[in-house]
Amino acid sequence: MWFKGYKLPNMSSLLIWGLLWEITGQLELTFFVPPLSEVFVTLFNIIGTPAFTKALYETAVAFLGGVFFAIVIGIPIGIFMGRNRLLDELLLPWVNIFVSAPLTALVPVLMVLFGFGLKSIIITTTLFGIWIIILNTRAGVRQINRSLIEMSTSFGASPMDAFTKVYFWAALPEILGGVRIGVIRAVKGVIIGQLLISIVGFGALFELYASNFLMSHFWAVLIVLFALAFTISEFLGYLERKVSYYAASR
């Protein structure tokens, strides 16, 4: 961001919004928005408590599980769809439906199928993240230079070699982009899962704080969640930039 010719440090827009938040809170316009400073005080008070660490742990397990399956299932499906016309025509309509479907509406069905525990929450998380990973991987594979494929074929690449040594790497910039968006969607998935399926983790904290009108607690947990999602997304963005040197010259 630039201001009157000066380059402002990254994320200085956050400072402006933070300031606005603080002022709104100090004016006591609504109980819904307590001052940001109060939120941070609450944040430091709850962050070490057993209730919080337990919630963080439960959420992390469900989130990492869900993201793991979204990635290890999504990437191969995307590669196969990009390579195989028949599979692509079979699956693409479904992927397109699910990528934009209101998945929250499916959660009750998942509960019936898979019970009220961690399993359903992980599946919900996977379902939120996987579709965009499939679509991006597919797009990445479809734009692979034909002659790279012919090159590996002409030197006798086995299908497995072609998959792991050419397709995956050639599509990596798009795959990472898909994973980054998928991970952000999975954050949404894990919280919705925890709210709807079984009241555990951050979902339980949100439920507890919101129903007791503990707004500064509510915002404190939301800020933690945002910070975690932001860190992961920045890390994936960093990986994406690391492969961008060849994204342009494939």
Place this chain on the structure above:
Amino acid sequence: MVMSQTESAFADAQSLEQDIAVSVQGVSKNYGAVEALKNMSLDFPRGQLTSLLGPSGCGKTTLLKIIAGLLKSDTGKIIVNGKPVTGPGPNRAFVFQDFALLPWASVMRNVAFGLELRGVAKSEREDKAAKYINDVGLAGFEGAYPHELSGGMRQRVGLARALSVDANVLLLDEPFSAVDEQTRRKFQEDLLALVANENKTFIFVTHSIEEAVYCSDQIALLLPRPSRVHEIIRPNINRAIGVESIRRAPEYLDIVDQIWASLRAYVE
């Protein structure tokens, strides 16, 4: 090289029952309604460089890919070293017009990639690759990435990769079309040295008449609609007279003119 009378007579007799490395027999290929190749037959003598010369769209790439086993022909067959081709094989290596390098891999890994796919152990394939990186004049660039290299250097990587798998037939699809004229001439010299030293059969696609006449032992002149071999020309250029003299030699210029006359009707 000076040959005695009997020796050269003997060589001529031998060339009559020449050792054929690659034989194209009655090959046709259609892309939907487009007739890319029609009943084409052509022999490629072992240890020589044969150019496929013709205007673009006449099926040169298609023929080369069929020989490589990358495309299936509709009719006819390809015989390489006496055996029919059913797919890609270790006796043929391809050099691509657009280089086809792995952009995420170093020069070393790219050159060794053919060997890597054939399951050669890392230290062994890197030794071999290092030799060919050196041979094509890229010593010192082993750790560089394709985007850091010029077009000419990238094609040297592609060439080194094809050489390192030690196939006895090299298929080159307009390998020099994306490099500048100076580099191109240097490449032609290097290619001639390879033909002389490596005892491999080179099948070389080009649309440059001068390049074909300058480099080839044999030129197959292809014409489109329907694509067929119009003429086989053996330039027999005496290369001993030196690069500059060749490009001014009457027999060189005559052959260039003769080919141009055959092609003119199709280009206009």
